[in-house]
Amino acid sequence: MPESLSPELIALRDTCADFAATHLATTDSSAETRAGIRAAAKAAGLFTLTQPGEGAGTTSQLGLCVARETLAAANPSNMDSVFSPSAGVLGGVTGTLAETHLQPLLAGEKRASFGFTEPDNVTPTQGVIKDDQLIVNGQKSYVTGGADADFINCLVHVEGRGPSMVVIDTDLVGVELERKFVSLDGSHHAAFKFNNVTVPRHHIIGEPGQGLPKAMRQIGDTRLLFAAQASGYMMWVLELLKEYLSATDKSGEPRGNKDVVRWHYADLRIKAFAARSMLYRTARLADQGENIVNEAMACKVFATETVGEMVDTAIQLVGGIALVEDHPLAILYRKVRGWRLAEGASDVLRLNIGRGILELDKGRI
Numbered sequence: 001m002p003e004s005l006s007p008e009l010i011a012l013r014d015t016c017a018d019f020a021a022t023h024l025a026t027t028d029s030s031a032e033t034r035a036g037i038r039a040a041a042k043a044a045g046l047f048t049l050t051q052p053g054e055g056a057g058t059t060s061q062l063g064l065c066v067a068r069e070t071l072a073a074a075n076p077s078n079m080d081s082v083f084s085p086s087a088g089v090l091g092g093v094t095g096t097l098a099e100t101h102l103q104p105l106l107a108g109e110k111r112a113s114f115g116f117t118e119p120d121n122v123t124p125t126q127g128v129i130k131d132d133q134l135i136v137n138g139q140k141s142y143v144t145g146g147a148d149a150d151f152i153n154c155l156v157h158v159e160g161r162g163p164s165m166v167v168i169d170t171d172l173v174g175v176e177l178e179r180k181f182v183s184l185d186g187s188h189h190a191a192f193k194f195n196n197v198t199v200p201r202h203h204i205i206g207e208p209g210q211g212l213p214k215a216m217r218q219i220g221d222t223r224l225l226f227a228a229q230a231s232g233y234m235m236w237v238l239e240l241l242k243e244y245l246s247a248t249d250k251s252g253e254p255r256g257n258k259d260v261v262r263w264h265y266a267d268l269r270i271k272a273f274a275a276r277s278m279l280y281r282t283a284r285l286a287d288q289g290e291n292i293v294n295e296a297m298a299c300k301v302f303a304t305e306t307v308g309e310m311v312d313t314a315i316q317l318v319g320g321i322a323l324v325e326d327h328p329l330a331i332l333y334r335k336v337r338g339w340r341l342a343e344g345a346s347d348v349l350r351l352n353i354g355r356g357i358l359e360l361d362k363g364r365i
């Protein structure tokens with residue numbers, strides 16, 4: 001098995017499996033249900049798992065992957081309510097910004113979103129430092145949860161200094177919520193315009209010009225967790241298929257007796273095994289302090305493409321009933337499609353891996 005887990009991680013996995021069975025079986029996503037899940041996650045020690053130094057005894061990358069994969073393997077509707085928001089690019093900030101933004105974020109009192117993607121053919125979001133202020137102009141086109149966010153961690157090109165991560169409060173004069181939209185999986189996003197928005201200079205995270213590595217680190221960590229989540233959903237699909245293919249069809253034969261069906265099923269299991277092996281190896285490398293930038297990209301590309309193929313094939317094997325709008329496979333089909341674009345399009349990540357090896361002589365894969 002790719003896992004080979006320590007007793008502590010086996011205990012964490014069991015806690016997550018029990019939690020999913022007890023608290024995540026519902027399809028109701030009302031505010032009341034989500035609040036109940038948050039309270040239960042706090043009691044189970046899962047809520048703060050994403051915050052350094054707290055949680056159910058571990059905050060290792062492997063622990064986070066185990067937790068996320070195990071919860072996803074239950075195909076829950078409300079997985080996002082289990083964990084507190086992570087610090088993201090605000091990790092390690094001190095002083096005023098820690099008090100006004102990081103601490104309220106971790107306490108669940110303020111909501112953050114991430115502004116990186118911009119529309120094609122527009123000038124990148126620019127900032128000009130004037131004394132103690134930064135004047136920001138530009139646009140962000142795909143900000144998940146943006147309409148409900150108190151602030152956006154935005155990539156801004158600061159004149160004379162370069163790309164910087166800047167905390168922009170959404171209630172500032174000149175922040176225009178241009179459009180709200182819903183993507184295929186039902187998640188909510190927003191597009192913003194910044195028209196001469198005046199931001200306190202200390203809202204630049206770290207040194208001006210150091211923003212890109214910070215943003216990429218957050219995206220890198222998230223990529224591995226995407227892979228863990230995809231891997232959990234793979235396990236759910238494989239279990240669903242096992243049950244379905246073990247049952248008999250009209251002829252009285254188990255559905256899985258047909259060679260072609262069995263071939264497809266085995267192929268999916270091989271790919272899931274490969275995706276999980278990559279994930280667990282990469283999480284262990286990360287916990288040893290290794291730079292896993294290439295491995296995380298590889299895990300994200302392979303896991304998100306594999307889960308997409310798996311849901312697609314499962315629909316084919318189960319037949320037309322799986323395309324009825326509220327069938328779990330139809331819901332999952334809509335859920336996983338965006339993952340091949342969010343946090344880096346597969347094509348672009350492939351190019352980055354190729355560039356690392358061919359031009360920069362970096363990376364192990």
Ligand SMILES: Cc1cc2nc3c(=O)[nH]c(=O)nc-3n(C[C@H](O)[C@H](O)[C@H](O)COP(=O)(O)OP(=O)(O)OC[C@H]3O[C@@H](n4cnc5c(N)ncnc54)[C@H](O)[C@@H]3O)c2cc1C
Nearest residue numbers: 114115116117142143144183338341342343344345347348
């Ligand atoms: C569910 C979801 C949530 C998201 N949440 C956020 C968020 O919170 N914050 C945020 O900032 N963004 C978010 N995004 C946006 C996401 O990061 C972008 O969709 C993704 O980076 C691709 O950018 P794009 O959509 O502009 O497409 P493009 O960059 O136009 O890419 C489209 C295609 O063009 C090709 N292509 C693009 N660039 C290159 C290149 N350099 N070389 C070769 N081929 C290339 C590839 O085939 C690629 O798939 C989210 C997206 C989704 C689907």
